[in-house]
Amino acid sequence: MTRNDEHLEKLKAAEDWKARKILIALCADAEISNKAAKYLDDMNRRSNTLETLHPKRKRSPSPELSICVQCEKVYSKAANTEMLCQYHNGELEPDYGSRVWADHDQRCHGTINSDYCRKEYPDGFTWTCCDQTGTGNGCRLSRHQSDPSKNKRLELDEEASEVSASEEFEEDDETEESDDDGQEEQDREREEGHRVKRRKM
Numbered sequence: 001m002t003r004n005d006e007h008l009e010k011l012k013a014a015e016d017w018k019a020r021k022i023l024i025a026l027c028a029d030a031e032i033s034n035k036a037a038k039y040l041d042d043m044n045r046r047s048n049t050l051e052t053l054h055p056k057r058k059r060s061p062s063p064e065l066s067i068c069v070q071c072e073k074v075y076s077k078a079a080n081t082e083m084l085c086q087y088h089n090g091e092l093e094p095d096y097g098s099r100v101w102a103d104h105d106q107r108c109h110g111t112i113n114s115d116y117c118r119k120e121y122p123d124g125f126t127w128t129c130c131d132q133t134g135t136g137n138g139c140r141l142s143r144h145q146s147d148p149s150k151n152k153r154l155e156l157d158e159e160a161s162e163v164s165a166s167e168e169f170e171e172d173d174e175t176e177e178s179d180d181d182g183q184e185e186q187d188r189e190r191e192e193g194h195r196v197k198r199r200k201m
């Protein structure tokens with residue numbers, strides 16, 4: 001178990017009020033607070049939609065919505081059976097030859113190889129997994145994943161990822177309420193993490 005896994009286990013077991021205090025303290029970082037506020041807006045939007053669709057449905061005791069660590073979208077756990085998660089599993093590297101940087105003076109416009117520039121000028125970067133620019137759609141498909149320790153996006157190197165995607169049998173956080181279609185589940189797992197192109201052939 002890595003250090004990060006240990007931290008995750010601890011955080012998952014933390015009481016809600018503690019988790020909330022930690023979140024608020026983390027929001028001292030503007031980047032994190034923007035992200036957290038966006039996740040909340042997305043979740044509110046999704047839960048309003050769910051209530052409109054099923055006004056009479058009893059509230060599920062465990063929250064129905066999760067946030068995907070691969071594509072950063074809010075999704076419904078119950079509906080997470082299809083390969084709707086599209087993501088890259090490489091690094092976003094600067095393309096210094098790109099026209100985007102023609103008039104970019106790093107002394108006044110900021111270092112190119114930075115999180116800031118990745119976000120502001122995605123066209124000036126290239127994904128190592130598929131050679132697309134930073135605005136290109138994800139080159140891998142899987143189901144959404146809310147557990148950071150099972151984040152397929154962090155499985156770098158395409159060959160390794162395909163092997164591990166076919167060998168591993170992961171359990172989702174909704175395992176408790178899952179049904180008995182183990183074989184189907186396994187088949188689905190085998191497909192996960194494959195290249196988008198391969199699946200279109």
Ligand SMILES: [Zn+2]
Binds near residue numbers: 090127129130140
């Ligand atoms: Zn890619």
Ligand SMILES: [Zn+2]
Binds near residue numbers: 069072084085086
């Ligand atoms: Zn996703």
